[in-house]
Amino acid sequence: MGINATTNDPVNNDIDAQKKPQKSQSDDMRDTFLQMIVTQMQNQDPTKPMDNTDLTSQLAQIATLESMNNLNDSVSVISKQINSGQSMAAVEYVGRGVLIPGSDIALVPVSDDKNNTRVKADNPLPGTDQSIQQYSDSDDGHDEPEKSGFESTPFGFFLSKPADKIEITIRDKNKGIVRTITVEGETKVDIYDKIWDGRNDNGELVADTKGKYTFEVKATMKGEEIPQTNIFRLKYATVHGITPGAGAPLLDVGIGNSVPLSDIYKAYL
Structure with a gap:
């Protein structure tokens, strides 16, 4: 069965022209x-020919x-x-949690259900519980597990100079100090992540469990503060998809937010 070209489609019957390579x-x-x-x-003066040079x-x-x-x-x-x-x-990052530049923290409800999947911090600061339950935005029709508390999304920092004391300050939306976490001991150049239990310095669960929090990191070595240019704060995000970028693909990490691959410091399974 033949296929006829419509009257609106240009047809080039010059086979030789089609085979002729295009010049670059x-x-x-x-x-x-x-x-x-x-x-x-051709137009030079015969009495003054062009110089060979x-x-x-x-x-x-x-x-x-x-x-x-x-x-x-x-x-x-x-x-x-x-x-x-x-x-x-x-x-490969679609659907996975990642750490990208930022300082935001959010609290999520957690339960004691052992069947629930929890994200583990791969390189945690010492002496902390480093797990967080992953929750889907969609309703799967199952009963929600009984909540036993709250934990933060993973957050962390990249330290480009060694330190012997780290101080993490968590603030609420009004910039008030909620929790101060101090870790003493050798901290090498590396990426560190952490989970916050949602409690303030008095050990009480914060009242605004749905609010957004931010954190700051201060590092010192032998009593001398390390410049903030050597500390890169990292927040948690979920990669929802891929979007086109100028010369390279971008990762969609939320409405109106896309980051290049170079901004991914860590990915969670």
Whole structure:
């Protein structure tokens, strides 16, 4: 059964034209340059012919220009391959929890149900309970487990200089201090994550369990404070999907929020 082209579809019946390779931008520029030189030689004054040095210089410019265009073509191909690889890598993060730059903390209800999946902090600060239950935004129709308390989403920091004392300050939406956590001992250059139990310095559960909290990190070494430029605070987010970016894919971590792959400091299973 044949397929007929519609009257609105352009049809190219010139098979030779279809097979003819298209010239690249480099080829067009080279041909134009050569035509200019030939025209210049044809119209030169016979009594004052073109200097060999000028001709050599112009031919060298053609070679340099062509090399630069070939290099641009090669870089473009490599860039496309890199972007393709980044897209494949980005897909692996969809549905996973990650740590990205930020200082936000949220509390979530937890239960003692052992069947519930809990995220573990991979490199926690010493002496803390490092687990948090994962909750889905969708209702699966099952009865909600009995809540026994609250825990924060994972949060942490990347320390680019060693320290011997870490002080974490958690604040409420009014910037008031809710909890201060101090860890003394050697802390090496690394990424650290932590879970907050939702309690204040008096051991009481905070009243606003649905509010947003922020945290600050102060580090010292032998009594000397480490600059904040060496401390990168990290917040928890869930990767919902992939969005196109300028030259590289972006990870969708919430409405109106997308981050590049380079912003992923840690991913949770």
